[in-house]
Amino acid sequence: MDNFGKSQSVTRREDQRLVTGHGRYVDDIAPADALFAGFVRSQVGHAKLGSVDVQDAAAMPGVVAVLTAADMLAMGASLGMDYTRVPTLDGGKGTAPERPFLAHDRVRFVGEPVAVVLAETQAQAIEAAEAVIVDYDELPAHMDLATGGEALHDEAPDNLAFDYGKGDEAGCARAFRDAAHTVKLKIEDNRIMVSSMEGRGCWAEWAEDRLHVCFSGQGVWGLKSELVNRFGLDPSQVRATTPDVGGGFGMKGFNYPEYFAVAGAAMKLGRPVRWMSDRTEAMLSDNGGRDLVHVAELAFDENLKITAYRVENTCNIGAYNSMFAQMIQTELFSRVLMGTYDVQTTWLRTRGIYTNTAPVDAYRGAGRPEAIFTLERILSRSARELGVDPHELRRRNFIKADQFPYVSATGETYDVGDFHATLAKGEALADMAGFAARKSDSAARGKLRGIGTCYYIESILGAPDEHVKIAFNDDGTASIFVGTQSNGQGHETVFPQFLSDHTGIPVDKIAFVQGDSDLIASGGGTGGSRSVTVQNNVTLKAARAMIDDFAAFLADELGAKPDDVSFDDERFRVEGSNETPTMLDVAAMARAAGRTDLLTRTAHEKLPGRSYPNGVHIAEVEIDPETGETEVVKYTVCDDFGNLINPMLAEGQVHGGVVQGIGQAIQERVVYDEHGQLLTASYMDYGVPRAVDVPMFRFDTNPVPSTANPMGMKGCGEAGTVGALAAVSNAVEDALWERGVRQVDLPFTPARVWDLLTAESHAHAAE
DSSP states (O other): OOOOOTTOOOOOTTHHHHHTTOOOBGGGSSOTTOEEEEEEEOSSSSEEEEEEEOHHHHTSTTEEEEEEHHHHHHTTOOOBOOOOOOBOTTSSBOOOOOOBSSOSSEEOSTTOEEEEEEESSHHHHHHHHHHOEEEEEEOOOOOSSSSOSSOSBTTBTTOEEEEEEEEOHHHHHHHHHHOSEEEEEEEEEOOBOOOOSSOOEEEEEEETTEEEEEESSSOSHHHHHHHHHHHTOOGGGEEEEOOBOSOOTTTTSSOOHHHHHHHHHHHHHSSOEEEEOOHHHHHHHSOBBOOEEEEEEEEEOTTOOEEEEEEEEEEEEESSOOTTHHHIIIIIHHHTTTTTBOOOOEEEEEEEEEOSSOOBOOOTTTTHHHHHHHHHHHHHHHHHHHTSOHHHHHHHHBOOGGGOSEEOTTSOEEOOOOHHHHHHHHHHHHTGGGHHHHHHHHHHTTOEEEEEEEEEEOOOOSOSEEEEEEEEOTTSOEEEEESSOOSSSOHHHHHHHHHHHHHOOOGGGEEEEOSBTTTSSOOOOSOTTOHHHHHHHHHHHHHHHHHHHHHHHHHHHHTOOGGGEEEOSSOEEETTOOOOOOHHHHHHHHHHTTOGGGSEEEEEEEOSSOOOOEEEEEEEEEEOTTTOOEEEEEEEEEEEOBSOSOHHHHHHHHHHHHHHHHHHHHTOOOOBOTTSOBSOOSTTTSOOOOGGGSOOEEEEEOOOOOSSSTTOBOOOSSHHHHHHHHHHHHHHHHHHHTTTOOOOOSOOOHHHHHHHHHHHHHHHHHO
8 A cells, every 4th residue: 555654755646647638627628519709808008998899790700799898787797806905004995996807988908808709619709809899099008106197997096006004104213213224225026927838718608597617727716706796696506617727826816807708608698608818818918916116124223133124115006906916015015024034113015006007916925025025135235235244144133943933023923933044054055155166167257146045934825724525435435625726736646645644545546626616615725825734734634533433433333442443544453353444444334334424524624823934045146248148057945844745846846936936037027018008918028937047956945843733834835936036136136246236126138137237337437
């Protein structure tokens, strides 16, 4: 029997089918008779919407219908989509304009859905969508990250979505007034597009008075709930499912207009409807990430202890409030505002601005990368300006191991940590002592070499509770039904592996089931690195209850006392008997005895607190001053993820996160023109990292088990990105510092870096 044991690297069981083309993605399993949806999208950034002439398109070959917002309203649909709002400094909440799933009075970004064509083939739907004539009365586009300009919404006449503050503003002012040293830095955080390998897609069918929507997402219950609300259905009438998902990274963690338009079309026409975005369509309409400007300040005493920290952010919301848009740079940013440093006087103010661009929402890390990026950038800059080693400055200000549990300035209770030890291990792994020699070697080849550090901490997000169902099947196998949703992280391996570890059921006898609102009562989906802790916590509860029930049943069957039955993680043992049945054996006995009540176990459990993964990233870059080309040539990570189930999968998660961080730092940047036209709408214009753009990684861990869950685990899904942005940026600043460059902003493309070097050279020449 296979028994994986704790912290054992196991090859992912799903990889064989995924890499050989046998994955079942949303576009692979749409009903054969489904109509194809083609969306008519706004071609202008901002306009009053006049007539939408569908007559010619409706008459084209294969076209069954062309539907607009008016058609959806006529069938009783509610157009406005759901989203969250944050508290504001005036005691209210952020603004709440309608975001219709089909535009009906105004269009506010290029790519916004205006109508949907339903046709027998995809080509017919796309061709007919191009034949729809939309009358636009264009308005000026608001593209500045500032208040004012042409208002996008009546509810926000100055385009201010919210004005948020958290912390001790007056205390910060006093601390800065009394400080021995202060450092201030403006930091740009460029917008990115997510570029998941599989784009967004869905299909829907209405049959027997019931709606089924299948989509590529990060959890099914949020969509089910909103479908109920949008179309006035009873929850029992709605089923939401998600099959294999080819990457999500936060971008697929919320609902999109197309899902409701496709669902409404299926209901109205009585035929299944399918839609899959092409790449440019995705670039136009997927929610973007980041896109903000930070102004950060640190105050120090004479011993270089930080006495206060304040940050003022201005963030781009895009044209509408997306699901979590108002939360990202406010509540979520604040979770790790002060990082790993022992400082209690902080102030965060964030203003959100509506612009005529696609909405902005969560992207891998959702506020935590932005917060750590800001803090670690200004900390490294402070070390330069104060003349101290950047690692020494961190050590002086770290929360010490004997201070845990530690309540941060923004109310997070860090349960455990040993930041000094993790940093020391990271330094050794990175061979910091050998950097001077590597720098000299680079210089001999005409290259500038820099080294940069980021010490991050992450607060695990999402609902702290989760559901699970474990069932024993007639064929002698078991199934685990989970409330999370894999987007490629390896859930199909990890969760059966964990159940096998605690029940002795061979992992090849455990079927993994996810993403179906009919099969499990509820779930929190995937996001915020929550999955491993919440799902395994509730699985452990279910497994223990199941073992107790089986032990009691076995005692009755064998005429033993309940206390005489034990379980050793593989088999039951009965004192005074030679019987040693496995879990599957006892399940078969229960079925034969008619005890079907023992064959299914459901559980719900809530964690008492969050876990806080943390660690150090150390990056080295080489820059060619003749071309501005920047290459990440060495990268080291030492993480504290607590106990690991499968170290190989954790390392893979870190690799993926680091690559996405390097991508934002070196190559990726979404650009719109002054009219709201997207200039980076293809991979000819938008760069994403490839294998040649990243180095081999050095990865290790320094585990300090969490006390916030019985497994001692800490989530790892987003940690790589959280640490990478500042590490690479600090390395570039280090490389360029000797050339007199003082302000470096993402992304470090060859043209931008060359401009920095050239501008500085010209400045010196003019002196």
